[in-house]
Amino acid sequence: MQPILKMINITKTFPGVVANRNVNLEVYHGEIHALLGENGAGKSTLMNVLYGLYQADSGEIYFEGKRVNFESAKDAIRAGIGMIHQHFMLIPVHTVLDNIIMGLPGDRGIFYDRALHRERVLEIAHRYGLEIDPDAYVQDLSVGAQQRVEIVKALYRKAKLLIMDEPTAVLTPQEVKELFSTLKKLSQEGMSIILITHKLNEVLEVADRVTVLRDGQVIKTLNTKDADEKLLAQLMVGREVNFVPAKSPCQPGPVVLEIKDLVVKNQRGITALNGLSLTVRGGEILGIAGVDGNGQTELAEAIAGLIKPVAGTILLNGEPIVGKKPRVITEKGLGHIPEDRHKRGLVLDFTLSENIILQSYYCEPWCGKFGFLNLNSIKSMAQELLEKYKVKAPHSEVAARTLSGGNQQKVVVAREISRRPKLLLAVQPTRGVDVGAIEYIHEQIIKERERGAAVLLISTELSEILALSDRIAVIYKGQIMGEMTNDNPDINEIGLMMAGIRKKKEAS
Amino acid sequence: MEQIFTLGFFITLLAATIRLSVPILLAALGGMFSERSGVINIGLEGMMLIGALFGVIGSYVTGSPWIGILFAIGGGILLALIHAYMTVSLGVDHVVTGIAVNILSVGLTSFIFRAMFGITTTPVKVNAFKPLAIPGLKDLPLIGPILFQQNILVYLAFLLVPLASLILYRTSWGLAIRTVGEHPKAADTVGINVVKIRYLCVLLSGIFAGVAGAFLSLGQFNMFVDNMVSGRGFIAVAAVIFGKWKPSGILAASLIFGLADALQIRLQAVGTGIPYQVFLMLPYIVTVIAMSGLVGKTTAPAALGKSYEKN
Numbered sequence: 001m002q003p004i005l006k007m008i009n010i011t012k013t014f015p016g017v018v019a020n021r022n023v024n025l026e027v028y029h030g031e032i033h034a035l036l037g038e039n040g041a042g043k044s045t046l047m048n049v050l051y052g053l054y055q056a057d058s059g060e061i062y063f064e065g066k067r068v069n070f071e072s073a074k075d076a077i078r079a080g081i082g083m084i085h086q087h088f089m090l091i092p093v094h095t096v097l098d099n100i101i102m103g104l105p106g107d108r109g110i111f112y113d114r115a116l117h118r119e120r121v122l123e124i125a126h127r128y129g130l131e132i133d134p135d136a137y138v139q140d141l142s143v144g145a146q147q148r149v150e151i152v153k154a155l156y157r158k159a160k161l162l163i164m165d166e167p168t169a170v171l172t173p174q175e176v177k178e179l180f181s182t183l184k185k186l187s188q189e190g191m192s193i194i195l196i197t198h199k200l201n202e203v204l205e206v207a208d209r210v211t212v213l214r215d216g217q218v219i220k221t222l223n224t225k226d227a228d229e230k231l232l233a234q235l236m237v238g239r240e241v242n243f244v245p246a247k248s249p250c251q252p253g254p255v256v257l258e259i260k261d262l263v264v265k266n267q268r269g270i271t272a273l274n275g276l277s278l279t280v281r282g283g284e285i286l287g288i289a290g291v292d293g294n295g296q297t298e299l300a301e302a303i304a305g306l307i308k309p310v311a312g313t314i315l316l317n318g319e320p321i322v323g324k325k326p327r328v329i330t331e332k333g334l335g336h337i338p339e340d341r342h343k344r345g346l347v348l349d350f351t352l353s354e355n356i357i358l359q360s361y362y363c364e365p366w367c368g369k370f371g372f373l374n375l376n377s378i379k380s381m382a383q384e385l386l387e388k389y390k391v392k393a394p395h396s397e398v399a400a401r402t403l404s405g406g407n408q409q410k411v412v413v414a415r416e417i418s419r420r421p422k423l424l425l426a427v428q429p430t431r432g433v434d435v436g437a438i439e440y441i442h443e444q445i446i447k448e449r450e451r452g453a454a455v456l457l458i459s460t461e462l463s464e465i466l467a468l469s470d471r472i473a474v475i476y477k478g479q480i481m482g483e484m485t486n487d488n489p490d491i492n493e494i495g496l497m498m499a500g501i502r503k504k505k506e507a508s
Numbered sequence: 509m510e511q512i513f514t515l516g517f518f519i520t521l522l523a524a525t526i527r528l529s530v531p532i533l534l535a536a537l538g539g540m541f542s543e544r545s546g547v548i549n550i551g552l553e554g555m556m557l558i559g560a561l562f563g564v565i566g567s568y569v570t571g572s573p574w575i576g577i578l579f580a581i582g583g584g585i586l587l588a589l590i591h592a593y594m595t596v597s598l599g600v601d602h603v604v605t606g607i608a609v610n611i612l613s614v615g616l617t618s619f620i621f622r623a624m625f626g627i628t629t630t631p632v633k634v635n636a637f638k639p640l641a642i643p644g645l646k647d648l649p650l651i652g653p654i655l656f657q658q659n660i661l662v663y664l665a666f667l668l669v670p671l672a673s674l675i676l677y678r679t680s681w682g683l684a685i686r687t688v689g690e691h692p693k694a695a696d697t698v699g700i701n702v703v704k705i706r707y708l709c710v711l712l713s714g715i716f717a718g719v720a721g722a723f724l725s726l727g728q729f730n731m732f733v734d735n736m737v738s739g740r741g742f743i744a745v746a747a748v749i750f751g752k753w754k755p756s757g758i759l760a761a762s763l764i765f766g767l768a769d770a771l772q773i774r775l776q777a778v779g780t781g782i783p784y785q786v787f788l789m790l791p792y793i794v795t796v797i798a799m800s801g802l803v804g805k806t807t808a809p810a811a812l813g814k815s816y817e818k819n
Contacts, residue, residue: 093807103687
């Protein structure tokens, strides 16, 4: 059978980096083909080349047997390729219908016949069981619904090959299941699908074949029947990977963090935390699972003193910290790995050593008498930390911006852990970080627990919660839906709680 | 004092309001397209000024105010091209470029004016637009003298409001413009040419601002004097924001500014004993009050002022 897509010897370089080197990829009709690789392995670049957003330096692309050369996304769309980006390409303030028809030519001259489009969109949505409301505004939709809009958008443009870039990153387990059944349905109807991912279980669950990329090169293409997680991880990272870091049994100490009936309003004045309570003891990791946007950010910021709660108490080692300044809370023993390393964790244009002293620049030994910084000791300390925490950087005086995401995150982790916090607040500690760095950061978090620190881990990656936590609490709409020890927990039940459905026993 | 607040006073006040709101309305509608595509255009002031001069030149050379309008459009396009090249192609900060356009225009127009007409004490008079009363409608009580005894550019300007609305909300162009201004990358992925749309929208704002300037020099004052736009372009920028980037809102904003302007001229003439400079400030005070949150929270196009680079 003739493949629908053939990419031959694709090479694409950016200044200083070879993103793709002689990459070959074949995708068959009706196949779900996974493109597996770590961040920076060149998956997205390859797909952007295919979709006409980038031009390859060399190589050939054949689509439906014909040599093609897409100069823009318009060409690719016209040929029948649809791409669903990791960050949705939707306009929040436009309606679903406008988002689907944007970029299409007018129907009568430059005028749109929206009624006609509306009907056709609903027809397609119905045929594939993709429930959407064409008149809703995208900003009011859940992430899962937005993804359905993206899929309909591609189908509406008569896509024959669908590229999906990390589609599950923002979904609940249930939404992931729904998405996968949609993808299978589409592929049965003859749609070819390329699934870009770095999650091994997804590859095995939904894909027919998988091509593994590493450092811009194809390592291997194989049938998923012949693969397992261990093999794929090894191909992807180039060495053996420990998925579940070794942990000693949990020996909880005294309560370090106690939160009672916390109520927090977010910047828009909407109640984000609604009477949330939890405790974390020394030497244990409490994992907060939940779908993004259920109050996780506000919980972390309230603990760190970045926003002031409306009501409730937060005790750190028995002392109330509500209303205290972030610096005071930091000095009382909080280590904070923030959710967004670009916004909160680092000053990207500062050097690594400047970033490392961000919270403690005013104390000895960084700051001497009369307020002068002690540059030599700062530098040597920074250099030491970079080595200890295996940050890949030329030296401590380069701007944080120049590092890869994983190494930037390691700098944040190094800074927070080196202050030996009593409470480590880790929010999405491995978001956008590759498998190697994930493994390393996880080890460090576990080391902190072993040292006796209390760890509050907030993550939307359920696998991360399951791998690290001693106890698991699920957050939904600013409240804890339920709590359990991480001892063969019922994943289905966690998933239901993440979607706001309480345990069956309590409901009945 | 009270004898001035007669019916006749209100009729002339409102007629003047309509007339004085036109240059602001025209420039602001153009500015709206530019900003909806994501390019801040505070160069409207300079584009109006060059339009005012080129309009006079065109009318002076050919004797036809219509050719004057074409010249004005040419002048607006010239400055708009500079603005578009700097902001869209080179990615220079939109506000900085806009300021440069304004400063360039002040110097350029003064220079060209003197080079062409020498240093005169009596302003050069040219053929201008005459009031065009609309038969039938002009005799309506109240409304006739207010609305239907204006010059043709006034009618055209007000017709542009529904037209702009139609283009923005009903056509593929409008959706493309709004998409580019909100999320240029998303526009790119559905095959909309971001650079092309932004260029066209900035050029459109240049055209509109050029006509707005020509309206001042050919429809109101019938002459060119240095810096004659005197802040109306900036008020147009404010009207875009005050009008929430919508044609109908911009119409309302322009009428409010027009009213403030018409009122201050009349209050100056009344002789209240208050220095006339106080009244001169009126339109600008209205602008400041309007901008300081009177309209509530306005949401600008999400990608306004942000340059877009593909790679």
